[in-house]
Amino acid sequence: MKTDIQIAQEAVMEPIVKVAERIGIKEEELELYGRYKAKLSDEFINSVKDNPDGKLILVTAINPTPAGEGKTTTSVGLGQAFGQLGKKAVIALREPSLGPCFGVKGGAAGGGYAQVVPMEDLNLHFTGDFHAITSANNLLAALLDNHIQQGNELGIDTRSVVWKRCLDMNDRVLRNIVVGLGNKMDGTVREDHFVITVASEIMAILCLATDMKDLKERLSRIVVAYNYAGKPVTAGQLKAVGSMAALLKDALKPNMIQTLEHTPAIVHGGPFANIAHGCNSVRATKLALKMADYCITEAGFGADLGAEKFFDIKCRMAGLKPDAVVLVATIRALKYNGGVAKANLSAENLEALKKGIVNLEKHIENLQKYGVPVVVTLNSFVTDTEAETAYVQKFCEDRGCEFALSEVWEKGGQGGIALAEKVLKTLEEKESNFRVLYDEELPIKEKIEIIAKEIYGADGVNFVASAEKQIQKLEELGFGKMPVCMAKTQYSLSDNPDLLGRPEGFEISVREAYVSAGAGFVVVLTGAVMTMPGLSKNPAAYGIDVDDDGKITGLF
Numbered sequence: 001m002k003t004d005i006q007i008a009q010e011a012v013m014e015p016i017v018k019v020a021e022r023i024g025i026k027e028e029e030l031e032l033y034g035r036y037k038a039k040l041s042d043e044f045i046n047s048v049k050d051n052p053d054g055k056l057i058l059v060t061a062i063n064p065t066p067a068g069e070g071k072t073t074t075s076v077g078l079g080q081a082f083g084q085l086g087k088k089a090v091i092a093l094r095e096p097s098l099g100p101c102f103g104v105k106g107g108a109a110g111g112g113y114a115q116v117v118p119m120e121d122l123n124l125h126f127t128g129d130f131h132a133i134t135s136a137n138n139l140l141a142a143l144l145d146n147h148i149q150q151g152n153e154l155g156i157d158t159r160s161v162v163w164k165r166c167l168d169m170n171d172r173v174l175r176n177i178v179v180g181l182g183n184k185m186d187g188t189v190r191e192d193h194f195v196i197t198v199a200s201e202i203m204a205i206l207c208l209a210t211d212m213k214d215l216k217e218r219l220s221r222i223v224v225a226y227n228y229a230g231k232p233v234t235a236g237q238l239k240a241v242g243s244m245a246a247l248l249k250d251a252l253k254p255n256m257i258q259t260l261e262h263t264p265a266i267v268h269g270g271p272f273a274n275i276a277h278g279c280n281s282v283r284a285t286k287l288a289l290k291m292a293d294y295c296i297t298e299a300g301f302g303a304d305l306g307a308e309k310f311f312d313i314k315c316r317m318a319g320l321k322p323d324a325v326v327l328v329a330t331i332r333a334l335k336y337n338g339g340v341a342k343a344n345l346s347a348e349n350l351e352a353l354k355k356g357i358v359n360l361e362k363h364i365e366n367l368q369k370y371g372v373p374v375v376v377t378l379n380s381f382v383t384d385t386e387a388e389t390a391y392v393q394k395f396c397e398d399r400g401c402e403f404a405l406s407e408v409w410e411k412g413g414q415g416g417i418a419l420a421e422k423v424l425k426t427l428e429e430k431e432s433n434f435r436v437l438y439d440e441e442l443p444i445k446e447k448i449e450i451i452a453k454e455i456y457g458a459d460g461v462n463f464v465a466s467a468e469k470q471i472q473k474l475e476e477l478g479f480g481k482m483p484v485c486m487a488k489t490q491y492s493l494s495d496n497p498d499l500l501g502r503p504e505g506f507e508i509s510v511r512e513a514y515v516s517a518g519a520g521f522v523v524v525l526t527g528a529v530m531t532m533p534g535l536s537k538n539p540a541a542y543g544i545d546v547d548d549d550g551k552i553t554g555l556f
Contacts, residue, residue: 004111004556008119011260019258023088023291031253033127036118039253040266040287048290054088055294055323055427056285058310060367062359063302063500064490066342067332070111070379070409074328074416075298077114077408078423080261081416082294087424090292091116091263094280094300095130095255095270096123097198099170099533102541107556108270112409114416116257116265120552129206130168130197130270132251136244137166137202143240144224145179148188154237155227158190162514163224164531168197172534195531199275202244204485204519206251207269207281208317215252216245218518232477234517254284261413264291273300274490275531277309277521282318301490303327303363304455311370312436312451313483313521323432324423325367327376327401329360331384331392337500346383353388357395358502362493364399366455371433373426375402377419379409402426440483444471444513447484448524452508456493462507470513474522477515485521487529495527 002010016038017027029044059078061071075091082089093116096108107123109115116122125131144163148156167174174194180187197203201222209215220236227233235241254268268284271277278300279285288295299306307325315322331353332345338356340349360376367374376396378389389405396403404422407415438450445463452458463471474480491497494506512525525531535541543554 004109004115005119005552007113007260008109008115008117009551011117013117014258014262016256016258019262019264020256023090023264030256036257037121037127038256039127039250040256041253045283045287048287051290053289054292056289056320057294057296057324057326057423058307058322058372059296059298059326059328060303060307060310061301061328062333062363063304063337063492065333065336067330067336067345069328069330069333071298071328072108073110073112073114073409074326074377074379074406074419075296076110076116076259076265077406077413077416078326078419079263079265079296080114080259080408080413081420082296083261083263084413084417085420087294088292089263089294089296090288091259091265092280092284092288092295092297093265093267094298095126095267097130097196097270097272098124098168099196099198101555102535102544103170103533103539104536111556113260113412114408116259116267118257120555122257122267123555127255129251129255129268132247133200133202133206134166134168134197136247137197137200139244139247140222140224140235140238140240141165143238145187147238154233155229156225156233157228158188160226161190161192161224162226163222164193164195164200166195166197166200170196170533170535172532175530175532196272196533198270198272199531201516201519202248203269203271204276204516206248207271207277207279208314208519209252210282210318212245212249212252215248216241218520219244220518222518223515232517252283254281254287273306273309274529275487277313277485277519278306279310279314282314285320286318303366304493305486305488305490307367308437308451308455309485311434312438313485315434316436316440316483317520321432321434322372324426325372325374326419326423327360327363327367327374328379328406329376329392330379330381331388332381334360334392339500348385348388350387350391353391356501357392359493359500361395361399362457362502364396364401368400369437369454371435373430373432375404375419375422375426377404377406380405380407441481444475444480444484444522448486448510451484451486456508457502457504458494458506458508460507462509464509464511467510467513474513474515479515479517479522482515483521485516485523486526487523487531488526489529495529
């Protein structure tokens with residue numbers, strides 16, 4: 001069996017100008033990064049702004065397991081299937097972070113015969129967007145520390161600096177550091193921290209900004225610290241906005257590549273869904289809606305994280321109204337939720353399937369609360385049995401969902417036609433009555449409790465004393481009317497990664513809350529979730545290499 005990278009490297013790509021030409025984009029409207037990658041110019045974006053919007057289809061999933069779910073694979077395969085059916089579709093995805101690529105999770109190009117290419121470029125440096133975000137973030141950090149060093153005119157309390165440096169790599173030793181050691185000219189000694197680039201506020205801002213004007217306004221609102229009077233100090237006050245915007249000028253433009261079947265794919269931005277808001281850029285999604293009759297996008301990790309934030313943050317802020325949701329599951333993952341060890345998932349086990357399918361059931365219920373029609377798809381494995389598949393199909397149809405098998409990993413677009421037809425049927429026959437889960441005017445604690453109870457299934461929320469004080473202060477400072485961005489483990493509906501299936505009788509523990517004023521939301525840290533991941537004992541980096549001819553190996 002070929003690996004993902006072997007399939008990708010054997011693919012015959014079309015020049016990106018040819019892919020673009022088929023959907024009405026002229027070569028002069030592209031900014032080329034070689035033959036197979038391009039950024040879409042501001043001129044092109046402005047030229048389509050009055051086009052009617054296509055249909056918006058969100059792809060999400062059950063909670064991830066070591067058995068794999070295949071959300072990006074399904075998104076890509078569905079886009080390819082639409083193409084095979086003669087439908088004009090564009091896929092809108094996130095860019096991968098280098099941290100997971102060299103860690104455990106892997107990349108974000110899809111898999112098998114449902115991938116976007118060039119796969120190696122996408123999973124490594126791509127067009128440099130993440131480097132630009134990292135640089136802009138750390139420029140602000142440098143300007144902040146320089147301001148303190150040069151007399152601290154704004155009266156910044158060095159014990160109340162909240163802006164963190166960032167790096168797009170899993171590097172746990174940088175979570176908590178001390179800076180300014182040395183002599184007087186080396187700066188003020190203080191505690192500092194790093195987050196991974198995809199968890200930084202700059203990433204969130206880039207993905208929520210509609211244009212350069214909006215980007216700069218958002219950058220100016222970033223809270224970097226508090227002064228001795230307890231008032232926020234912003235990036236605008238530090239005179240950092242212009243130089244940060246200069247670094248982000250090209251990163252703001254969406255990137256276009258192609259699938260293995262030459263379907264256009266816009267890949268732009270990449271906030272983590274377990275920490276940040278987990279969706280590709282608003283610019284990319286809105287552009288895809290103007291370019292095609294169908295935009296297929298995805299939100300990270302399970303629907304309790306990515307989909308909730310897609311609806312309650314991205315759609316709320318951008319005025320998007322999704323028309324359908326595809327919920328991805330696998331029989332293997334459902335049996336894992338039912339208590340079967342990873343090594344034994346290939347054997348038929350209807351009892352474990354019945355026990356674990358409650359995870360899927362909760363996600364269906366959650367998605368239906370938003371008023372959007374749901375299509376459930378099983379990402380097919382050769383070890384799935386007819387009895388297991390039939391059980392899941394009846395389970396979904398009994399709950400008002402369309403159901404389809406997906407074989408896109410093995411067969412590409414052809415393996416996604418059944419799913420595509422069910423999605424089209426849903427779009428034609430079922431109306432979306434999209435609504436958000438909560439009113440942003442509610443107090444912060446009440447918004448957190450609604451998400452915890454309605455989406456996670458918690459009995460309530462336990463706020464540690466320091467988090468209570470932080471929330472109170474945020475409301476006093478006028479930040480209380482924002483949506484909340486929950487940072488939580490992706491592996492469970494709860495904040496305990498070991499609680500699989502559909503946990504009951506638990507509380508969500510909130511340990512910290514802070515404002516991302518530029519992004520426009522309050523971040524809430526729950527359980528033991530980390531904003532800078534670490535590497536495992538045997539990270540994927542050990543198996544990645546380049547041969548003498550420059551060919552990359554071991555990248556999935």
